[in-house]
Amino acid sequence: MLKKERQAYILHKVNLHNRVLSSLLCDEIQVSEDTIRRDLHELAQRGKLIKVHGGALSHAFNEKYNTSSHIYSHDQKKIIAQKAASLVKNGMFVLTSGGTTIIELARALPHDLRATFVSGSIPAILEYMQHPSIDVIMIGDRVSKNSKITIGGEAIEKIRQIRADLCFLGINAIDIRHGTTDNDWDVVQLKKAMVESSRKVVCLTISEKINTLQPIHICSVDQIDVLITELSPDDPILKPYRDAGIEVI
Amino acid sequence: MLKKERQAYILHKVNLHNRVLSSLLCDEIQVSEDTIRRDLHELAQRGKLIKVHGGALSHAFNEKYNTSSHIYSHDQKKIIAQKAASLVKNGMFVLTSGGTTIIELARALPHDLRATFVSGSIPAILEYMQHPSIDVIMIGDRVSKNSKITIGGEAIEKIRQIRADLCFLGINAIDIRHGTTDNDWDVVQLKKAMVESSRKVVCLTISEKINTLQPIHICSVDQIDVLITELSPDDPILKPYRDAGIEVI
DNA sequence: GGGTTTCACGCAAAAACCTGCAAGAACCGC
DNA sequence: GCGGTTCTTGCAGGTTTTTGCGTGAAACCC
Numbered sequence: 043m044l045k046k047e048r049q050a051y052i053l054h055k056v057n058l059h060n061r062v063l064s065s066l067l068c069d070e071i072q073v074s075e076d077t078i079r080r081d082l083h084e085l086a087q088r089g090k091l092i093k094v095h096g097g098a099l100s101h102a103f104n105e106k107y108n109t110s111s112h113i114y115s116h117d118q119k120k121i122i123a124q125k126a127a128s129l130v131k132n133g134m135f136v137l138t139s140g141g142t143t144i145i146e147l148a149r150a151l152p153h154d155l156r157a158t159f160v161s162g163s164i165p166a167i168l169e170y171m172q173h174p175s176i177d178v179i180m181i182g183d184r185v186s187k188n189s190k191i192t193i194g195g196e197a198i199e200k201i202r203q204i205r206a207d208l209c210f211l212g213i214n215a216i217d218i219r220h221g222t223t224d225n226d227w228d229v230v231q232l233k234k235a236m237v238e239s240s241r242k243v244v245c246l247t248i249s250e251k252i253n254t255l256q257p258i259h260i261c262s263v264d265q266i267d268v269l270i271t272e273l274s275p276d277d278p279i280l281k282p283y284r285d286a287g288i289e290v291i
Numbered sequence: 292m293l294k295k296e297r298q299a300y301i302l303h304k305v306n307l308h309n310r311v312l313s314s315l316l317c318d319e320i321q322v323s324e325d326t327i328r329r330d331l332h333e334l335a336q337r338g339k340l341i342k343v344h345g346g347a348l349s350h351a352f353n354e355k356y357n358t359s360s361h362i363y364s365h366d367q368k369k370i371i372a373q374k375a376a377s378l379v380k381n382g383m384f385v386l387t388s389g390g391t392t393i394i395e396l397a398r399a400l401p402h403d404l405r406a407t408f409v410s411g412s413i414p415a416i417l418e419y420m421q422h423p424s425i426d427v428i429m430i431g432d433r434v435s436k437n438s439k440i441t442i443g444g445e446a447i448e449k450i451r452q453i454r455a456d457l458c459f460l461g462i463n464a465i466d467i468r469h470g471t472t473d474n475d476w477d478v479v480q481l482k483k484a485m486v487e488s489s490r491k492v493v494c495l496t497i498s499e500k501i502n503t504l505q506p507i508h509i510c511s512v513d514q515i516d517v518l519i520t521e522l523s524p525d526d527p528i529l530k531p532y533r534d535a536g537i538e539v540i
Numbered sequence: 541g542g543g544t545t546t547c548a549c550g551c552a553a554a555a556a557c558c559t560g561c562a563a564g565a566a567c568c569g570c
Numbered sequence: 571g572c573g574g575t576t577c578t579t580g581c582a583g584g585t586t587t588t589t590g591c592g593t594g595a596a597a598c599c600c
Binding site: 061063094095096097099103106114115141142162164167168170171177178179180181182183184185187188189190192196197200214215225226250251254256 | 293294295296299306307308309310343348349351352411413416417419420426427428429430431432433434436439441445446449
């Protein structure tokens with residue numbers, strides 16, 4: 043096989059699979075590992091791929107995962123926040139969890155909205171405080187330094203005493219069979235209580251988290267009223283949720 | 292799996308779910324725990340995530356909140372905070388109000404202190420959260436946007452249920468005849484409850500506020516145990532308070 | 541304070557890498 | 571066609587990276 047041919051083959055392969063291994067390539071093309079290495083080196087210098095120890099990665103791969111944006115998927119969360127904000131009407135009593143998506147929601151609330159927001163999330167409360175006309179109620183209890191939210195029996199007790207019109211949950215994983223799940227026991231208790239205390243449950247998540255699973259169960263799909271992602275509501279990935287009776291926005 | 296792939300996977304996971312556990316990761320990727328640890332360490336050094344015992348946290352979620360907008364008499368408040376911090380011993384249960392002096396106190400706490408801090412002040416809670424080893428308890432209720440503190444019956448009720456070893460009050464005015472006074476009705480109610488619930492009351496103030504008066508009464512001089520200013524304890528302006536039996540630091 | 545988990549450091553083996561070299565292939569001008 | 575040049579490739583060696591393991595220290599939980 044000619045050198046040019048070989049390099050074209052490698053490039054094709056790396057673009058197709060986002061990665062190649064030197065060891066597999068040399069086995070496949072039947073040349074020495076040195077030759078593959080030299081090819082990869084050359085292609086890397088010409089900027090066609092990214093050389094790493096043991097093989098090479100496509101440029102697409104690198105772009106996909108080396109996003110240096112501060113908040114992950116910031117733009118997508120802004121879209122979600124916009125959609126969510128439109129659900130809040132004047133006079134409503136709204137319960138929210140924490141998380142970056144909820145913070146975006148807080149920023150996206152229309153300036154003239156008059157409503158009451160309840161949360162145990164310190165960063166969320168900080169954002170709500172900036173708003174000129176909404177009332178803010180903080181749920182008290184022990185502060186979890188990881189999740190920056192108040193957790194514990196007191197907090198759950200307070201939430202139980204509430205009847206909210208709307209509950210916004212920033213969720214970490216959702217799955218048609220298991221519903222929403224999370225990885226922090228205390229936070230899950232909070233969210234469960236929130237779901238119980240609300241007339242309408244709205245889940246916010248970037249589409250990446252759809253059909254993923256975490257260890258601890260929050261609520262099943264039939265307890266969710268609305269699902270908001272950055273995607274169009276008729277995206278095929280959302281179909282199972284629409285079929286399950288969830289309003290997808 | 293290539294090293295870079297693995298790290299990208301970890302980063303993706305931590306951004307998606309806010310936190311990862313080393314043990315779960317090594318199980319998932321099928322490498323030794325050491326390798327995961329090394330990856331996390333490396334990613335942490337490159338500032339991509341925050342390494343903690345047992346796993347890692349997403350960076351976006353742990354961003355610092357720069358509450359460091361210009362503070363009036365900053366240097367003096369730092370001195371006060373230093374003196375105040377020295378009063379807190381391991382295992383203590385400490386009740387604090389809000390205010391910039393209290394924020395400085397939070398920053399001045401020794402790194403290895405183990406104690407429980409209770410407050411309704413959102414900026415103060417934010418600072419306490421940064422501390423590695425203190426427990427933080429947030430008093431919940433309606434949030435006052437002016438004073439950035441939770442106010443109302445619920446908050447007062449919760450404070451009443453507490454028996455604190457120490458209470459730090461950032462005060463706005465003190466006077467030998469009227470004691471400490473303030474100008475916000477709701478905040479005063481809170482502070483009164485704090486004084487009642489604490490074995491020892493410590494007032495923090497810059498000397499400028501000494502011998503000044505505000506409309507609403509918090510507590511009289513004989514309810515104050517310690518007074519901390521930026522001045523030397525034997526400064527003549529403080530003599531009346533020493534004579535009244537207050538420990539002046 | 542004791543027991544468990546997690547971490548850090550060093551070590552060793554394996555894998556991958558780099559360098560230089562030489563044999564052969566391809567090329568080029570005559 | 572032919573000598574010289576350049577290019578390509580594989581190999582030998584020594585170096586670096588990566589990884590897993592063992593040990594003791596540190597951190598954490600109750």
